[in-house]
Amino acid sequence: MYNFKEVEKKWQEKWYAEGTFNAKNDYSKEKWYGLVEFPYPSGQGLHVGHPRSYTALDIIARKRRMQGYNVLFPIGFDAFGLPAENYAIKNHVHPKITTEKNINHFREQLKALGFSFDWSREVNTTDPNYYKWTQWIFIQLYKHGLAYKATMPINFCTGCKVGLANEEVVNGVCERCGSPVVQKEKSQWMLKITEYAQRLIDDLDDVNFLDKIKAQQINWIGRSEGAEVNFKISGTDDNLLIYTTRPDTIFGATYMVIAPEHELIKKYKDRITNIDEVEEYKKKAALKSDFERAELNKEKTGVEIKGIKAINPLTNKEIPIWISDYVLITYGTGAIMAVPAHDTRDFEFAKKFNLPIVPVIIEKPKDYDNNRESLELLEKEIDAKFAYCFGDDQKRNMSEPFTDVNNGIAVNSDFLDGLESKDAINKVIEYIEEHKIGKRTVNYKLRDWVFSRQRYWGEPIPMVYCEKCGWVPVPEEELPLRLPEIDDYEPGENGESPLAKQEEWINTTCPHCGGKARRETDTMPQWAGSSWYYLRYMDAHNDKALASKEALEYWSPIDWYNGGMEHTTLHLLYSRFWHKFLYDIGVVPTKEPYAKRTSHGMILGSNGEKMSKSKGNVINPDDIVEEFGADAFRVYEMFMGPFDQTASWSMESIRGCMKFLDRVWNMQEFLVDGDKYSEKFEKMMHKAIKKVSSDIEEMKFNTSVATFMTMVNEFYKEKQINKAEFTTFLQLLNPFAPHMTEELYQKIGGTEELAYKAWPTYDETKTIEDEIEIPVQIKGKVRATITIKKDEDEEVVKQKAKEAIASQIEGKKIIKEIYVKNKIYNIVIG
RNA sequence: GCAGAUGUGGCGGAACUGGCAGACGCACAGGACUUAAAAUCCUGCGAGGGUUAAACCUCGUGCCGGUUCGAUUCCGGCCAUCUGCACCA
Numbered sequence: 001m002y003n004f005k006e007v008e009k010k011w012q013e014k015w016y017a018e019g020t021f022n023a024k025n026d027y028s029k030e031k032w033y034g035l036v037e038f039p040y041p042s043g044q045g046l047h048v049g050h051p052r053s054y055t056a057l058d059i060i061a062r063k064r065r066m067q068g069y070n071v072l073f074p075i076g077f078d079a080f081g082l083p084a085e086n087y088a089i090k091n092h093v094h095p096k097i098t099t100e101k102n103i104n105h106f107r108e109q110l111k112a113l114g115f116s117f118d119w120s121r122e123v124n125t126t127d128p129n130y131y132k133w134t135q136w137i138f139i140q141l142y143k144h145g146l147a148y149k150a151t152m153p154i155n156f157c158t159g160c161k162v163g164l165a166n167e168e169v170v171n172g173v174c175e176r177c178g179s180p181v182v183q184k185e186k187s188q189w190m191l192k193i194t195e196y197a198q199r200l201i202d203d204l205d206d207v208n209f210l211d212k213i214k215a216q217q218i219n220w221i222g223r224s225e226g227a228e229v230n231f232k233i234s235g236t237d238d239n240l241l242i243y244t245t246r247p248d249t250i251f252g253a254t255y256m257v258i259a260p261e262h263e264l265i266k267k268y269k270d271r272i273t274n275i276d277e278v279e280e281y282k283k284k285a286a287l288k289s290d291f292e293r294a295e296l297n298k299e300k301t302g303v304e305i306k307g308i309k310a311i312n313p314l315t316n317k318e319i320p321i322w323i324s325d326y327v328l329i330t331y332g333t334g335a336i337m338a339v340p341a342h343d344t345r346d347f348e349f350a351k352k353f354n355l356p357i358v359p360v361i362i363e364k365p366k367d368y369d370n371n372r373e374s375l376e377l378l379e380k381e382i383d384a385k386f387a388y389c390f391g392d393d394q395k396r397n398m399s400e401p402f403t404d405v406n407n408g409i410a411v412n413s414d415f416l417d418g419l420e421s422k423d424a425i426n427k428v429i430e431y432i433e434e435h436k437i438g439k440r441t442v443n444y445k446l447r448d449w450v451f452s453r454q455r456y457w458g459e460p461i462p463m464v465y466c467e468k469c470g471w472v473p474v475p476e477e478e479l480p481l482r483l484p485e486i487d488d489y490e491p492g493e494n495g496e497s498p499l500a501k502q503e504e505w506i507n508t509t510c511p512h513c514g515g516k517a518r519r520e521t522d523t524m525p526q527w528a529g530s531s532w533y534y535l536r537y538m539d540a541h542n543d544k545a546l547a548s549k550e551a552l553e554y555w556s557p558i559d560w561y562n563g564g565m566e567h568t569t570l571h572l573l574y575s576r577f578w579h580k581f582l583y584d585i586g587v588v589p590t591k592e593p594y595a596k597r598t599s600h601g602m603i604l605g606s607n608g609e610k611m612s613k614s615k616g617n618v619i620n621p622d623d624i625v626e627e628f629g630a631d632a633f634r635v636y637e638m639f640m641g642p643f644d645q646t647a648s649w650s651m652e653s654i655r656g657c658m659k660f661l662d663r664v665w666n667m668q669e670f671l672v673d674g675d676k677y678s679e680k681f682e683k684m685m686h687k688a689i690k691k692v693s694s695d696i697e698e699m700k701f702n703t704s705v706a707t708f709m710t711m712v713n714e715f716y717k718e719k720q721i722n723k724a725e726f727t728t729f730l731q732l733l734n735p736f737a738p739h740m741t742e743e744l745y746q747k748i749g750g751t752e753e754l755a756y757k758a759w760p761t762y763d764e765t766k767t768i769e770d771e772i773e774i775p776v777q778i779k780g781k782v783r784a785t786i787t788i789k790k791d792e793d794e795e796v797v798k799q800k801a802k803e804a805i806a807s808q809i810e811g812k813k814i815i816k817e818i819y820v821k822n823k824i825y826n827i828v829i830g
Numbered sequence: 831g832c833a834g835a836u837g838u839g840g841c842g843g844a845a846c847u848g849g850c851a852g853a854c855g856c857a858c859a860g861g862a863c864u865u866a867a868a869a870u871c872c873u874g875c876g877a878g879g880g881u882u883a884a885a886c887c888u889c890g891u892g893c894c895g896g897u898u899c900g901a902u903u904c905c906g907g908c909c910a911u912c913u914g915c916a917c918c919a
Contacts, residue, residue, distance in 0.1 A: 245919065257919090336919050639855070640842070650841085653855070816899060818899055
């Protein structure tokens with residue numbers, strides 16, 4: 001009987017004491033750097049989701065070692081963060097203590113699963129020797145104008161009392177605590193990620209990320225092409241600048257809308273006749289949470305700004321200006337031209353407030369070929385269809401706006417008439433550029449990164465404010481700027497950082513002029529430490545630089561990075577941004593940090609729902625290791641389904657995997673001598689090596705495990721396995737179930753460790769069967785199977801096949817015969 | 831609404847560039863071993879028909895249609911579920 005407890009403990013102790021898996025500092029060898037996302041050491045301990053990702057890359061890392069690479073497969077802890085701080089507020093335990101305790105627990109758990117991590121390079125983002133370099137990077141960003149302080153409306157979590165990045169607001173509530181998020185004006189440190197927006201899109205071409213990851217990042221960055229156009233404000237020399245992606249619809253712009261926060265209102269306070277009403281609307285809008293404002297199916301609201309009007313620069317008609325919260329101050333210019341006939345939101349608004357709807361695009365007729373004649377026909381059609389739009393008595397009974405940019409023809413639009421929408425866009429941009437009323441513009445949805453948190457448990461932002469000199473970075477030789485030890489972790493009244501109460505720490509001298517100055521009391525967000533941790537692993541103990549040039553040169557880029565889809569628009573994008581910056585200032589040698597990025601599916605509870613305490617469906621990895629062992633746990637997580645898809649936990653299935661491992665263990669009972677594969681199993685061995693080797697590369701671990709099971713079934717049928725076969729089998733299985741396979745290999749007389757034994761190779765010619773069974777079909781339906789020799793002469797096969805179905809084709813006329821070599825024979829009879 | 835994915839037995843899932851649908855596992859059933867049970871080993875297992883038993887036949891990969899000698903796979907159109915984003919002009 002296999003005693004997994006004893007065996008697993010034995011090997012783990014050996015591995016971690018000897019540093020079996022530590023990367024070598026031999027830079028002459030070919031390297032491979034595999035990375036998994038380091039965990040946040042929460043109080044709950046490891047989640048069963050972690051081992052899914054970790055086992056997968058552990059398998060690849062182990063295979064790479066056997067293939068002779070110098071492998072770096074590190075781990076660490078992303079240990080700054082709210083839970084430790086919230087725990088501190090409640091229980092008055094310093095986050096440092098909780099964090100340390102949790103890390104120790106995590107380390108134990110990770111070791112108990114036998115991952116081949118290089119523990120000598122463990123990093124911890126809360127270690128001053130680590131965050132020294134996080135702060136250093138921030139200072140470089142500041143020096144290069146990419147970190148700046150700005151007062152702006154931010155997402156403010158009413159629960160955590162912290163400003164949040166857009167990415168941290170989910171459905172209008174705080175991603176972490178679930179409290180509503182409101183808008184608040186606050187002075188914040190910002191990082192100019194927008195400066196890198198285009199490169200973050202373009203350079204995706206050079207990396208091997210899953211398409212869905214690329215798509216999601218591109219989507220998030222949200223590039224759109226359009227134009228900015230100035231609309232004159234009637235009776236002034238002033239303009240209202242708008243952004244639109246559909247400048248071709250400008251002849252249909254019947255009113256303007258500005259965001260509630262737009263400066264126009266302040267500027268024309270005195271001319272606006274209903275200023276009270278407008279101010280009232282502004283106030284209401286400010287009080288709404290982001291969620292309320294963005295809520296769908298909500299009735300549009302707004303107020304016409306009376307006393308000022310705009311002039312449509314193409315029709316020269318005066319049109320009203322409205323204020324409404326469906327226009328966002330944070331996107332474009334905070335103002336739009338409304339074209340209700342061709343925009344869903346404008347349409348809804350126009351309907352509600354009874355504003356004119358003028359169609360200027362018509363769906364392209366099927367046989368439209370862009371000539372005069374077609375156009376005249378088209379115009380007649382339009383006259384009939386939209387006669388009501390142009391009279392004084394506008395009925396506005398258009399049932400829905402026409403918004404398809406790929407399928408429209410401009411009408412009722414002067415010089416654009418008859419053009420397809422795409423051409424019309426170009427032509428109108430030419431026009432507005434020529435007449436200096438606007439220009440072609442690109443916009444991104446991506447916003448600059450709000451980098452301040454009003455929290456204690458984060459990296460202090462190494463900046464000092466001096467009345468005379470303004471913001472001055474802490475001199476680099478004074479880094480790390482340590483977090484002061486405090487007792488009171490409560491945020492301040494107005495959502496200030498707990499550090500704001502530490503007068504002694506705050507008061508300092510200006511590094512620039514030596515006068516009195518005060519420290520920044522905000523800290524960095526959790527994403528800071530994780531934005532560059534992969535660099536630190538390359539040279540984890542360097543105190544002169546974040547990593548040495550040589551180490552960076554050798555180990556960059558990361559060959560394979562696996563992580564969760566939930567980090568696609570946060571961590572993954574942020575770290576690409578930091579990396580590109582570090583590349584620009586000559587710190588790192590590559591443009592992109594990760595050559596390849598894959599992602600694992602989530603593990604759900606056995607009821608198919610997300611694991612949560614409240615649902616009572618949480619599986620604790622410790623219990624699983626205790627009951628089934630680490631190897632069975634690993635094999636099961638790889639077997640449970642396609643790696644990139646969600647899977648539900650099943651206790652029955654893991655039992656099956658343990659049974660499989662027991663069967664492997666018991667194979668030693670019918671072990672026989674033999675230093676090469678027996679004739680019986682030779683083909684199977686070569687095929688298996690091929691299959692498992694490619695499956696691992698493609699992350700099709702589930703079918704690898706199936707292959708192992710099939711092999712074991714075959715060995716059981718013969719009640720025989722020789723030493724050569726057993727050795728290869730154990731090697732292939734080793735990355736999946738490292739403990740048992742090492743033990744077994746030792747038991748059958750292996751002298752070296754499998755961990756570095758050369759990965760088995762296969763002979764392609766030996767994977768091909770000499771005799772093949774192929775189906776014989778009549779009209780695509782299988783009627784018989786015949787056995788043929790590989791590459792058998794076509795005529796012979798046809799003859800054989802016809803014999804096999806002789807009775808069924810007798811007397812029938814053969815219309816067609818199809819033979820696909822070594823695959824299938826199909827006959828069509830009349 | 832936009833983007834991405836998924837849909838195959840009782841269940842999790844296989845099926846390489848179109849070529850025997852259901853590998854492998856779970857569950858279930860039968861048998862062997864055992865005083866007995868568990869464990870283990872062996873066998874069967876999509877549905878319907880057919881046969882003493884086989885052979886064999888029909889249907890079957892979300893739905894409708896198409897291309898093809900042949901479609902889980904390709905094309906067109908739907909439906910459902912999941913994930914991310916979303917008043918982004």
